[in-house]
Amino acid sequence: MASRNSSPAGRSPQRRRGHERVAALLSAASGCFAEKGFDAATMTEIAARAGASIGSLYQFFPTKELLAEALMVEHGEALNARMERLVAQASGWDTEELAARLIRTFADYRRLHPSFVALTEAAGSLPPSLSRTIRQRMRDYLCQILAIHAPGLAAGDLRPAAMVVQQLMKAAVALQNEQPASLRNAAQAQLRRALANYLKSLAEA
Amino acid sequence: MASRNSSPAGRSPQRRRGHERVAALLSAASGCFAEKGFDAATMTEIAARAGASIGSLYQFFPTKELLAEALMVEHGEALNARMERLVAQASGWDTEELAARLIRTFADYRRLHPSFVALTEAAGSLPPSLSRTIRQRMRDYLCQILAIHAPGLAAGDLRPAAMVVQQLMKAAVALQNEQPASLRNAAQAQLRRALANYLKSLAEA
Amino acid sequence: MASRNSSPAGRSPQRRRGHERVAALLSAASGCFAEKGFDAATMTEIAARAGASIGSLYQFFPTKELLAEALMVEHGEALNARMERLVAQASGWDTEELAARLIRTFADYRRLHPSFVALTEAAGSLPPSLSRTIRQRMRDYLCQILAIHAPGLAAGDLRPAAMVVQQLMKAAVALQNEQPASLRNAAQAQLRRALANYLKSLAEA
Amino acid sequence: MASRNSSPAGRSPQRRRGHERVAALLSAASGCFAEKGFDAATMTEIAARAGASIGSLYQFFPTKELLAEALMVEHGEALNARMERLVAQASGWDTEELAARLIRTFADYRRLHPSFVALTEAAGSLPPSLSRTIRQRMRDYLCQILAIHAPGLAAGDLRPAAMVVQQLMKAAVALQNEQPASLRNAAQAQLRRALANYLKSLAEA
DNA sequence: TATGAATGAGGTTTCATTCAT
DNA sequence: TATGAATGAAACCTCATTCAT
Secondary structure, three states: OOOOOOOOOOOOHHHHHHHHHHHHHHHHHHHHHHHHHHHHOOHHHHHHHOOOOHHHHHHHOOOHHHHHHHHHHHHHHHHHHHHHHHHHHHOOOOHHHHHHHHHHHHHHHHHHOOHHHHHHOOEOOEOHHHHHHHHHHHHHHHHHHHHHHOOOOOHHHHHHHHHHHHHHHHHHHHHOOOOOHHHHHHHHHHHHHHHHHHHHHHHHO | OOOOOOOOOOOOOOOHHHHHHHHHHHHHHHHHHHHHHHHHOOHHHHHHHOOOOHHHHHHHOOOHHHHHHHHHHHHHHHHHHHHHHHHHHHOOOOHHHHHHHHHHHHHHHHHHOOHHHHHHOOEOOEOHHHHHHHHHHHHHHHHHHHHHHOOOOOHHHHHHHHHHHHHHHHHHHHHOOOOOHHHHHHHHHHHHHHHHHHHHHHHHO | OOOOOOOOOOOOOOOHHHHHHHHHHHHHHHHHHHHHHHHHOOHHHHHHHOOOOHHHHHHHOOOHHHHHHHHHHHHHHHHHHHHHHHHHHHOOOOHHHHHHHHHHHHHHHHHHOOHHHHHHOOEOOEOHHHHHHHHHHHHHHHHHHHHHHOOOOOHHHHHHHHHHHHHHHHHHHHHOOOOOHHHHHHHHHHHHHHHHHHHHHHHHO | OOOOOOOOOOOOHHHHHHHHHHHHHHHHHHHHHHHHHHHHOOHHHHHHHOOOOHHHHHHHOOOHHHHHHHHHHHHHHHHHHHHHHHHHHHOOOOHHHHHHHHHHHHHHHHHHOOHHHHHHOOEOOEOHHHHHHHHHHHHHHHHHHHHHHOOOOOHHHHHHHHHHHHHHHHHHHHHOOOOOHHHHHHHHHHHHHHHHHHHHHHHHO
16 A cells, blocks of 8 residues: 555655565566566576565565565555445346456466466465455455346345355456466356356346 | 386285285375475375385375376366266256255365366476366366256257356355355355356256 | 576686695595596585585586596697697607507606596596597597608508507506506506507608 | 306205395496496395395395495406416516506406495595505505516615506406497507516616 | 385475564 | 675585395
8 A cells, every 4th residue: 555656756865766676576586477477486596586685675675475476466455446346337237258368367467477376376385364355355346246136136145156166266366377378268268158148047037 | 028127107016915005105195285285295204194104105206296196097087986976966956956966065075176277287397288188178078967967959069068067066165165155155055146147057058 | 598507517716715625625635536547526525635625625516527537638648749749849759769659658647647547547437428538539649750750651550550559558557556566667667669660661661 | 266166056946046146246246336436326226236135135245345345356356366376377478468468458357346445445435454455465466466577676776666566457457448449449559568667677776 | 036015214285373674 | 896715504414324124
């Protein structure tokens, strides 16, 4: 929150350089984590990739874990922004379009934040709290969307349904790894269909 | 010449004692991997948990990676056995029952093979070949089931559909972590519904 | 991109402290290798002998092998310097003096670089490339000296003759281990004689 | 000494099998030591190469060191046999032929006992006593040959001269590694010449 | 006797983190 | 502040040797 600063110009040179440094470090970390996973990524390589010294890295992120958390926070904020946009537009879409948008949103997100999955999977090496928070908040957004799209849904079914939709989003992300592209596209079309079916059945209840 | 022993797979047990050891080691490894993930689990702890010395562990599994692979092979075989049973019975079930069985099968499987997910997620630290083999074979089984259950499905849609079903199975496994139990059960019920819907839509095509 | 640091040669020192460390480490390594041979020497002992931590050692020499190679390079350069001095002076010496100088040069060299022999003998544990390079260059120098001293020698005989002289140098080094001193001195006198004889026969051809 | 038994037939089957075992083990050990050096060779691989179990190996050679010593003893005896033959024939040869025979003897010997050099070089991991004994005995033989060939040589010069000849033998062995063959042959011819020169100078004194 | 399992000290190597300049 | 050196616990793995069957 404190780092929301949409006008970096006008800052003192130190601050500006600091900002750039932090950005470079986070980007390097994201790349390393995505490629090797949290455990196998090393602080030394992250610093090198960012063109910084190891000491510099530790000045901004006193711990590997804190570095990962900073990334997770970034990820979480970006995800929230996307979800808010979805919520705002959801009422204007029919079931088919909603399904398509949800899936596309996630697939795109993963391309921009390649380390998100890796950090999410680093259970056991990373405290689960942040990860859980992000997941929960995401469910909240999905609840909102479902409330709009399936107003007849019983209150008690809202959250379980959101959980299922969330799993389908994860599935969309997972399918992005598939080769060849033709198979991947066909599978994603099927997934869209499964999601649309499910959303329709919720709306009809 | 006949006795090349530098096989990369490690010595396989030839006495009863050896077989027991290997079983204990695999079980301990499964526990450690499940709890901490592949990277964070240590060979020392695995050996200790099995009541064996570190040297004993390395006699049978010359590498942490090879140990994981042995577990994966075990997992794969157990999974195949389950899938074959499903295929054999599938024709006797209606859509609802098929969905329920598929989900139950996976949820049960995870309880017996807790390290399966952890090892599957250890991409980057583990060669993906085995993991891919298991996934492919599992898709083959799902294709068989779908061919039985949705005979009208176009041949080209069979595999993509199987991939989607596979992702839903994974979702079922993931949901098993949820707390409290009431929420988990509700979510699994919803997932069953989503799967049944999807299977029905395939069968009607 | 510009800052690839995963060079296989290890970080090279950039501060004064680092240079001193590297020197101390190389010296300690030389002692250990000389006393125990490449295989039996341990990185732990080398670090301790240099008053450094094991981590420090590995920062500059990421591998025992690389450490040995660094020493070999040092040895090679020192040897080259000596050989160049010999070449420069060779024309002013008669056969007797040349023989004496060659032998003395090598005996002295061994005292200053005690690990040279040990590392040269570590074939099988060490890639032979460096060792071969040094040997070849040394032969080149000997060829130059022989060309000066035995100008009538057929071109095709130059290199084989240099190889024999090289072996005689090695013999001189080996004889330095002999006890008691009186026997050693007598043997070295004989070796000088053998070398002088051989050089004379080359010059007369 | 006790194992000199030129009629293995007629022995009890146990003894015979034991003999074969020991021979196979020694041969395997020789190969391993030659290829990897004393330190890098492992008891496990030696046993495997001999088609024996590790326990069997230890029944005959309770220690890696003792195994090496047994080989050294074998080497020493074979060397003695060759030297004795040389001594017996030496008086009938002129200088040229003596030089050629000495060199050929050693070059051949190395081909039959490939581990000899490796074990000789394993200083620091192996007690030097055996190695020294062999070397001394070999010098004794060379002294005998020189006494025959250069009867005028002062008694005090005999042993130093033998030491030099010994070093030239070692040189002959070392040159056997050289490639290509043409260069190797030329170098060995030069070495023969150097040795002949030296022997002649001793004989003339 | 023969075999294969068991042992564990010790070696190499890694890497998060701290420190001094 | 920025940099690179220093640290050492701890990981992986090896292998000579011993033991039980």
